[in-house]
Amino acid sequence: MANFLKNLFAKKSRVAKVDVARRFELLSRVGQGSMSKVWRARDNMTGRMLAVKVLDKMKTERFEARFVGLKKPIEGDIAASLQHPNIVHTIEHGITTDGEQYLVMDFIEGLSLSYLVDVQNEQMRDNCLNYVIQLGEALDYLHRQNWIHRDLCPRNVMVDPDNTVKLIDFGLVVPNTPDFQKPGNRTGTANYMAPELIKRQRTDQRIDIFSFAVTAYEMFAKRLPWDVPDQETLETVLQHINKPPKPISQFTPHIDPRVAEVIMKGLQTNPTDRWQTMSEMLIPLRKAHEEIEAKRQMEQKLKAASAKAKAAKTKDGSAAVAAKAQKAKEDDDFFEQILFGEGTTKVDKPKTIPTTTAPPKEKREESAPTKPRPTSSKPAEPKAPVAKSNPNKTKTPAPKPIPKSASPDIVIEDEFDGIEIEVEGHKLDAVAADSESADEFDGIEIESELPVETESPLKPSDVDRKFSTLLTEEAQEANRVQADAPLADDGDEPVLRLPDDD
Structure with a gap:
């Protein structure tokens, strides 16, 4: 632990201040948080499309003032040290000519997880458990790197066109060390904050497990585990920590019971009753996902086979109808040959079938004598x-x-x-x-x-x-x-x- 802190807070050479407006072509604003703004930008040196995040100077200084004497690392240093498929890649970071911190990251072409939670479209329904596991793997990696995220929520997660989840914000991340576990630092998004954080108790990585369980609950149920108004207040947060969460199966009857059990255990008010690590929590989720996917693939194969058999049956039925029509045509031709002769074609056929000519009137009256x-x-x-x-x-x-x-x-x-x-x-x-x-x-x-x-x-x-x-x-x-x-x-x-x- 001592070596970790020594390496982390050792003096490092800083990059030169950068005029962001000249270095990058800022094309459009793509996001804004409580402490930063994010632009979609083009690097004028390489022509590469990037995401440029600029932190608000005053808000950042106010937040860091809570850790006076602890030498908290800046966001750029933390983000640049993270290398994981489910964490956005930070290319560089530094200080602008205005004294603001900036980060240059890969630009994620995709959708915000908060948007998918709201729309609950087919993409979300088909991949919800997959997204939950990917997000859990990013958080597990972060914990194994000895960090606490402290602000895990759908707003800080992106999903790219390949359905890959990306954790994108690390503004409130702190080291998972005794000095940063002390009570008193109550920061985060209210509806996702763990009860011990709200009560200003000692914290560790389990506060992230609680936030992760709330996020997973919302991804499946499109609502929070408690009845809360649209506007977040401290009073509503205090109410929801004093009430047990509603069972997720009440709002999503189709959810796998094993997944529901994992999520509900992560929502326990007492930290000792929750999952203690993300690695432990991910084991039953992965197992359930594997079985569900195997069952889904089997259903898809059966559905495809059924569709193929139905198509073949339809084809056979069409062939039978065609054969029946051909047989009827052959029968018609046979009777036509009998009626009109062997060499008669449809062109030569008379329009009406000839009928027997009635005998002359003289023949009909031959047997009966006529009066003169x-x-x-x-x-x-x-x-x-x-x-x-x-x-x-x-x-x-x-x-x-x-x-x-x-x-x-x-x-x-x-x-x-x-x-x-x-x-x-x-x-x-x-x-x-x-x-x-x-x-x-x-x-x-x-x-x-x-x-x-x-x-x-x-x-x-x-x-x-x-x-x-x-x-x-x-x-x-x-x-x-x-x-x-x-x-x-x-x-x-x-x-x-x-x-x-x-």
């Missing part, structure tokens, strides 16, 4: 003669049909199916009549084997103009009987028939 009805005043137009084959006759060429242009005024009755003419005395189912007697004509019965007078064949124009007939039921029956009877073979005499009901 009078013809209209206008003679019915007979249909053009069509040659009808006879199995007992030699087939001969049929006469040319009557051109339609020759009979523009002829009307065909529904019941009239044409004229049957047998040449050379066979059969004639028509009669010449004057157009005036067409209404009284009801049909003609012709006996079989009637001789026919040899006359010149009727011209188509005469037939179209003069002949119109309506066969009665009896005439139709007689015609069918005669049609079915075998005809005498007249050699090469042609037989000409017009279409009938058959």
Whole structure:
């Protein structure tokens, strides 16, 4: 201990006074404490971005006056001696031309821990225990270097983009020696001060353990362990040291019970009931953190595997749907080929499926005899003669049909199916009549084997103009009987028939 104090307070060469405004380009104010101001600055010699802290001269002298005769080291000397990943690196320190102490430190691009406590965003929720442990490791290192911080709180902690915690302020740090442990020096931030410090009792590193427990409590619960107003006063501080802290699990049910137990033990009013060292306090915190992280990684792996399986299932489902659609398309193509033919494509397909044509009205009414009805005043137009084959006759060429242009005024009755003419005395189912007697004509019965007078064949124009007939039921029956009877073979005499009901 004697060698430590001797080396600490030995006379050292001081750096020359520096005109901070000329040496550095002060870009913007990034922080201000009760005893200092901090700028974001660029070193004009190297171009490096730095943080320049300038201490208020009068406030610093007032604070150091409390340790008259003890030769308390200045902040620059303490900060420059600390080398730890969770403590900001101090590059240089000295005295300005105005007689103020200044420190040049790495500029931390990040967020204040006090801000993260207030917002409680996803970053804070996911890394809260990790931040607590990092801050505890910085404090443990400080204690092992035989220092007491005396002002540990979220305001004096930064978190960089890599989620690395940095302890940045050492204005109230004192050596952890008997001379500086004496009661009477009551400095710090009120809501984080240990009860023995407020009561002006003897202090040691355990006051930092109490402040650390309050800070950890606030990081998880976003509140202090006691009900206190927004404005800090000594009366409120005296009230909270006389009341037990509220259980942290009351405000954060998700907190691990082991972590909650560690924090609550650090808040004990009696120093002997707290954790005695930071190293001891960090052991259960690290163990809980390792198990929690292992569980979280396992959950992430299971979640990733579940998502992968779900994606694969969705892919298989999509493939099944596509296969089903392809099968439906193949079925449609198969039925289309059956309906429209093998070589039919969609372009060649008819727009509508062909339907069976209804039989002619004559066929539908063949079985039911029709009653004769009078013809209209206008003679019915007979249909053009069509040659009808006879199995007992030699087939001969049929006469040319009557051109339609020759009979523009002829009307065909529904019941009239044409004229049957047998040449050379066979059969004639028509009669010449004057157009005036067409209404009284009801049909003609012709006996079989009637001789026919040899006359010149009727011209188509005469037939179209003069002949119109309506066969009665009896005439139709007689015609069918005669049609079915075998005809005498007249050699090469042609037989000409017009279409009938058959």
